[in-house]
Amino acid sequence: MSAVPTPGRAVPFALSRAGAPAAAGLRLDPWLRRLAIVLSGALLPLGLFGLWSLAVQRGWLAPQILPPxxxxxxxxxxxxxxxxxxxxxxxxxxxxxxxxxxxxxxxxxxxxxxxxxxxxxxxxxxxxxxxxxxxxxxxxxxxxxxxxxxxxxxxxxxxxxxxxxxxxxxxxxxxxxxxxxxxxxxxxxxxxxxxxxxxxxxxxxxxxxxxxxxxxxxxxxxxxxxxxxxxxxxxxxxxxxxxxxxxxxxxxxxxxxxxxxxxxxxxxxxxxxxxxxxxxxxxx
Structure with a gap:
């Protein structure tokens, strides 16, 4: 039978620490979702920038057409x-x-x-x-x-x-x-x-x-x-x-x-x- 905390009685260490990770996870989840949205939105610009740099390095287009x-x-x-x-x-x-x-x-x-x-x-x-x-x-x-x-x-x-x-x-x-x-x-x-x-x-x-x-x-x-x-x-x-x-x-x-x-x-x-x-x- 599990111990139930009563007024004036200290809460066991295991019970007090059990809810901490969950509460922290609840606080972090919105920030993680926002970070994932930002990173997802940055994939296309970063990909285009990489393609732009690669095209300039390989000389696929003249610098007059596509400057570095x-x-x-x-x-x-x-x-x-x-x-x-x-x-x-x-x-x-x-x-x-x-x-x-x-x-x-x-x-x-x-x-x-x-x-x-x-x-x-x-x-x-x-x-x-x-x-x-x-x-x-x-x-x-x-x-x-x-x-x-x-x-x-x-x-x-x-x-x-x-x-x-x-x-x-x-x-x-x-x-x-x-x-x-x-x-x-x-x-x-x-x-x-x-x-x-x-x-x-x-x-x-x-x-x-x-x-x-x-x-x-x-x-x-x-x-x-x-x-x-x-x-x-x-x-x-x-x-x-x-x-x-x-x-x-x-x-x-x-x-x-x-x-x-x-x-x-x-x-x-x-x-x-x-x-x-x-x-x-x-x-x-």
Whole structure:
């Protein structure tokens, strides 16, 4: 018959140590899973880097076509030390910020209007569904006629790419607001402003923030394309300049910068989205 510890009686050594490994294992398991996920995600980049290095060493491609990793790293250090890379990135990020602000200023009211009003939805939604199918490149020739090829072209084209996800998510988020909440607001005779502030916006906040996150990512992707077409500064221009000079190391530096900044933007916005959605468990 096993000994049962009683108050005032010391727990046997074997019994006190028995649960320690299990408790430690429970604490380590989440970290091990995260480490496994990180390592799994690093396999493909490491494999591509190894293939890149092997191709350069064996001479499978000419250095003018595939520069060695050491040259790309050296170019990255030189551009960073001179401040040129930071200047191009800041210019591109400023364009993204203006475009997100303008696209949200148009898309958010449009989506809210279609979500709140059946009449507005009947008039606007079919046309919006057709227009939203146009890619950004399809708008560029038309925008050149009206705004030229200067900064207004870039901001206008990128803003159009932002409008679509912001509008769609605002419309869906408001359309999916539980009807009982609206009925309660009607019973308490809340005004339109109070309904929006106290009922609609809190309930649709996750969808609205998701639309903002998608809009920012669409803006970043569209920015590179627009800068490749017509620009004299920015990260896309840096890539075009490197291609024209046949310095593909500059092109690869631009590719790396675009990927790193895109991942950072998406990570920050995902964290913000999770922070916004913390109210859901409490609401339930």
């Amino acid at each position: 990793p050491s040259l790309v790293w050296q170019s990255l250090q030189e551009l960073w030390a001179s401040g040129e890379l930071q200047d191009h990135l800041l210019i591109s990020l400023r364009r993204v910020a203006w475009s997100v602000a303008l696209g949200t200023a148009v898309g958010l009211p449009l989506g809210m209007l279609m979500g709140l009003s059946a009449r507005a939805r009947a008039y606007l939604l079919p046309s919006f569904q057709v227009v939203s199918q146009f890619p950004v490149v399809g708008w560029v020739p038309l925008l050149i006629i009206f705004v030229g090829i200067d900064e207004a072209l870039k901001v206008s084209a990128i803003s159009i790419a932002v409008v679509v996800p912001v509008t769609v998510n605002a419309y869906k988020g408001i359309a999916q607001v539980p009807r009982p909440l609206l009925e309660v607001a009607r019973v308490y005779r809340l005004g339109l402003g109070q309904v929006l502030a106290r009922v609609v916006l809190p309930a649709a906040a996750p969808s609205l923030f998701n639309g903002l996150r998608l809009g920012v990512m669409q803006a970043w992707l569209s920015l590179v394309f627009v800068e490749l077409l017509a620009s004299s500064e920015g990260i896309g221009f840096l890539m075009v300049w490197g291609r024209q000079l046949l310095q593909l190391d500059l092109v690869l530096v631009g590719v790396l910068a675009i990927g790193v900044v895109g991942v950072l933007l998406d990570s920050v916005l995902r964290w913000g989205e999770r922070w916004v959605q913390r109210w859901r468990p409490a609401g339930r």
